[in-house]
Amino acid sequence: MSTNGIQQPVVPPSRKYQTYKLMLILGIVSIIMFFAGLTSAYIVQRGTKQWLSYDLPLIFWINTIIILLSSLTLHFGYRAFKIGHYSLAGGLVWLTFALGTLFLAGQWIGWLQLTSQGIILQGTVSESFFYIISGAHAVHVLGGLGALLWLALAIRKRKVTLREPLPYQLVAIYWHFVDILWLYLFVFFIITL
Amino acid sequence: MSEVLKQGATLQESHVEGEHNGHHNGHSFWKKWHKAESFISKYIFSMDHKVIAKQFLLTGMFWGVVGGLLSLIFRLQLAFPDTPLPFLETLLGKWAEGGVLDPNFYNSLITIHGTVLVFFVLTGGLSGTFANLLVPLQVGARDMASPFLNMLSYWTFFLASVVMFVSLFLPWGPAASGWTAYPPLSALKDLPNMGIGMDLWLVSIVLFIISALFGGLNYVTTILNMRTKGMTMARLPLPVWGMFIASVLGLLSFPVLLAAGVLLLADRHLGTSFYLSEIFFNGQALPNYGGSPILYQHLFWFLGHPEVYIIIIPAMGLVSEVISVNSRKPIFGYTAMVISMASIMFLSFLVWAHHMFVSGMNPFLGSVFMYMTLAIAIPSAVKVFNWIFTIWKGNLRLTPAMVFALGFVATFIIGGLGGIFLGNAVNDIHLHDTYFVVGHFHVVMGVSALLAMFAAIYHWFPKMFGRMMNNTLGYVHFLFTIIPALLVFVPMHHMGMAGVPRRYYSFQSFDYLAQWQDLNVFITIAAIIGFSGQLIFFFNFFYSIFRGKKPVSNNPWKATTLEWTTEEMAPGHGNWKGPVPTVYRWAYEYSPPYLKDTDYVPQHIPPEEVKKEPVKIS
Numbered sequence: 001m002s003t004n005g006i007q008q009p010v011v012p013p014s015r016k017y018q019t020y021k022l023m024l025i026l027g028i029v030s031i032i033m034f035f036a037g038l039t040s041a042y043i044v045q046r047g048t049k050q051w052l053s054y055d056l057p058l059i060f061w062i063n064t065i066i067i068l069l070s071s072l073t074l075h076f077g078y079r080a081f082k083i084g085h086y087s088l089a090g091g092l093v094w095l096t097f098a099l100g101t102l103f104l105a106g107q108w109i110g111w112l113q114l115t116s117q118g119i120i121l122q123g124t125v126s127e128s129f130f131y132i133i134s135g136a137h138a139v140h141v142l143g144g145l146g147a148l149l150w151l152a153l154a155i156r157k158r159k160v161t162l163r164e165p166l167p168y169q170l171v172a173i174y175w176h177f178v179d180i181l182w183l184y185l186f187v188f189f190i191i192t193l
Numbered sequence: 194m195s196e197v198l199k200q201g202a203t204l205q206e207s208h209v210e211g212e213h214n215g216h217h218n219g220h221s222f223w224k225k226w227h228k229a230e231s232f233i234s235k236y237i238f239s240m241d242h243k244v245i246a247k248q249f250l251l252t253g254m255f256w257g258v259v260g261g262l263l264s265l266i267f268r269l270q271l272a273f274p275d276t277p278l279p280f281l282e283t284l285l286g287k288w289a290e291g292g293v294l295d296p297n298f299y300n301s302l303i304t305i306h307g308t309v310l311v312f313f314v315l316t317g318g319l320s321g322t323f324a325n326l327l328v329p330l331q332v333g334a335r336d337m338a339s340p341f342l343n344m345l346s347y348w349t350f351f352l353a354s355v356v357m358f359v360s361l362f363l364p365w366g367p368a369a370s371g372w373t374a375y376p377p378l379s380a381l382k383d384l385p386n387m388g389i390g391m392d393l394w395l396v397s398i399v400l401f402i403i404s405a406l407f408g409g410l411n412y413v414t415t416i417l418n419m420r421t422k423g424m425t426m427a428r429l430p431l432p433v434w435g436m437f438i439a440s441v442l443g444l445l446s447f448p449v450l451l452a453a454g455v456l457l458l459a460d461r462h463l464g465t466s467f468y469l470s471e472i473f474f475n476g477q478a479l480p481n482y483g484g485s486p487i488l489y490q491h492l493f494w495f496l497g498h499p500e501v502y503i504i505i506i507p508a509m510g511l512v513s514e515v516i517s518v519n520s521r522k523p524i525f526g527y528t529a530m531v532i533s534m535a536s537i538m539f540l541s542f543l544v545w546a547h548h549m550f551v552s553g554m555n556p557f558l559g560s561v562f563m564y565m566t567l568a569i570a571i572p573s574a575v576k577v578f579n580w581i582f583t584i585w586k587g588n589l590r591l592t593p594a595m596v597f598a599l600g601f602v603a604t605f606i607i608g609g610l611g612g613i614f615l616g617n618a619v620n621d622i623h624l625h626d627t628y629f630v631v632g633h634f635h636v637v638m639g640v641s642a643l644l645a646m647f648a649a650i651y652h653w654f655p656k657m658f659g660r661m662m663n664n665t666l667g668y669v670h671f672l673f674t675i676i677p678a679l680l681v682f683v684p685m686h687h688m689g690m691a692g693v694p695r696r697y698y699s700f701q702s703f704d705y706l707a708q709w710q711d712l713n714v715f716i717t718i719a720a721i722i723g724f725s726g727q728l729i730f731f732f733n734f735f736y737s738i739f740r741g742k743k744p745v746s747n748n749p750w751k752a753t754t755l756e757w758t759t760e761e762m763a764p765g766h767g768n769w770k771g772p773v774p775t776v777y778r779w780a781y782e783y784s785p786p787y788l789k790d791t792d793y794v795p796q797h798i799p800p801e802e803v804k805k806e807p808v809k810i811s
Contacts, residue, residue, distance in 0.1 A: 033448040044491065045484070125467060
């Protein structure tokens with residue numbers, strides 16, 4: 001078997017960013033289709049009998065602000081990163097990670113509050129949908145948290161630097177996406193519930 | 194600013210040092226991986242797209258045998274419903290006590306048969322194999338954009354396979370909901386054969402979707418971003434276009450099936466009622482209220498219909514290539530081929546409800562879906578027209594691959610015509626859930642996709658294994674495939690016209706169906722012959738891997754595309770030992786009038802060399 005070809009990298013460094021960014025964006029498109037499937041199913045079912053409307057507890061508003069803030073911290077982190085302030089950038093990534101964790105904890109509290117109000121997963125379809133859709137979003141946030149944790153450690157070890165900024169850019173794209181996704185879902189629920 | 198510069202300088206130093214130590218440079222991972230290359234990294238957890246292609250192929254072939262055998266068992270039941278067949282008890286144990294097949298197990302058989310053939314053989318086995326093999330080689334890349342994700346794609350597929358295979362041996366029986374897994378049947382855990390088997394089925398499908406998404410991400414990114422110099426999109430060989438369009442389709446539609454599966458799992462295990470409402474079970478009303486089983490049908494067919502194009506569009510691309518090479522003519526209407534594939538992709542998102550004409554939908558909505566469905570006949574007809582005009586007055590070389598490719602065109606026409614009947618809502622009300630549907634989709638996407646897969650295997654076998662398959666056995670295999678296949682599925686159209694319903698365990702209690710008993714025996718015999726014919730292929734395949742003739746040259750079919758320009762017949766990791774070839778023209782420069790000694794110009798030959806003297810074939 002030949003070994004010569006592999007001496008050259010599979011993806012040339014000059015095309016690395018656009019290649020992996022494209023791959024990530026395609027993945028994001030798939031995730032969008034997943035949520036489009038769920039939310040369109042929700043809209044279809046909305047017309048049926050026994051559709052329960054309810055207000056979302058205040059905590060979900062707070063969570064929305066928290067996750068929006070986390071996008072800001074990650075963005076400012078990237079600006080620090082771009083001028084070589086790695087320790088500040090790393091700190092802001094940690095802060096983003098903390099805000100993301102806070103968001104998930106807030107979602108958990110929100111679900112508990114809803115349950116205590118009698119709005120339960122096993123209830124009517126409108127109740128179940130909220131848990132399933134926000135739960136599916138939480139799973140995607142969890143994935144983002146894993147990526148943030150990895151990124152924060154990699155910046156601390158200076159594995160991700162200006163010479164190798166790609167991981168930061170990719171994590172940022174994904175994190176902003178789960179943020180915007182939540183914003184969409186939240187507005188969607190506010191309008192339809 | 195100075196800090197930045199300092200930082201940069203340190204980086205520079207560490208970079209140089211890194212080069213020295215062989216660490217920290219962009220592809221050190223590859224070097225390490227390569228050093229550590231052992232049997233495991235080379236053949237099992239390989240990141241080489243060609244090895245992954247072979248893994249997909251072998252797994253697909255394994256499932257082809259399993260799926261085929263399952264169909265023979267239920268065909269025996271349909272042919273001899275009253276006769277106990279004692280060997281079935283030996284084979285299936287408690288599922289065929291006294292040699293009589295258990296009706297619930299019959300349902301499991303048709304479910305697993307459909308699932309594994311649609312997903313594991315014709316999606317994983319067909320496009321998994323040939324997208325992996327051909328995309329990097331034909332676009333001129335050293336590997337996929339992310340070889341790691343590619344490996345992950347195969348191993349998720351493998352895991353899906355394992356889960357499905359384990360479910361076959363459960364004492365509670367494998368899933369019995371039909372491959373479409375319609376609720377309420379699939380949402381109720383307490384029905385026979387609908388317990389853990391159904392859960393494992395769902396888990397397996399979820400894993401398969403993830404695998405297909407990983408694969409699709411890689412194929413699309415590789416095609417868009419890693420083409421060699423000169424390889425514009427308009428110069429891509431049609432197999433690559435087919436894989437590209439099918440992958441985009443998969444990326445957009447598989448997630449919706451995932452959503453459907455998540456809701457179904459929730460209904461089964463979390464007590465939700467997305468698909469359930471007002472169900473009486475064992476004389477008791479279930480608490481579930483407010484859901485709708487029709488919702489599942491919408492979500493399912495939003496993937497389910499594109500899925501048949503995810504299967505057939507790569508098949509179309511592969512066949513276009515084989516036909517053009519072996520007709521020694523450029524593909525007729527290259528642009529029309531691409532546009533028709535793209536429009537099939539676009540339309541396939543707008544036709545899903547033609548599977549649901551009898552679900553009580555608004556007739557106006559039905560007619561919209563009907564027109565969209567019939568509109569797909571236009572691009573399909575364009576493609577058929579182009580294949581026929583590629584063959585027209587061509588210098589045909591009837592290699593086994595070519596014969597299979599022509600078989601694909603024939604069965605695609607036959608099956609496609611049946612689709613025009615079914616696409617009409619009015620006809621469909623009569624034909625829905627009859628054997629007409631079974632006959633139709635088996636011919637148009639089962640047999641024809643399988644023929645395309647065989648064509649591709651015979652054609653690219655030398656590229657995969659460095660040896661040729663035996664031609665004589667190939668022709669015999671073809672006859673033992675297409676004749677039995679048509680004998681099996683064409684009569685089913687007639688049965689369906691007469692109203693024979695599909696998925697029935699036995700027709701004994703219906704007088705009006707008694708007349709079809711002889712035909713059922715006939716079909717079963719044809720199916721057994723057709724299945725046995727595949728043994729010829731398996732022998733040829735495995736024998737040729739080790740003992741097949743060596744190809745006479747590195748380009749045995751005299752094709753223009755880049756995969757035949759590698760130094761080695763079965764290239765190693767990295768594909769080209771030297772630099773990746775540059776591309777100067779499209780992929781179909783066959784028999785241009787300006788050539789004298791030869792009849793084709795490969796894509797990588799610079800124009801000046803062509804003018805000076807016609808390309809010589811070593």
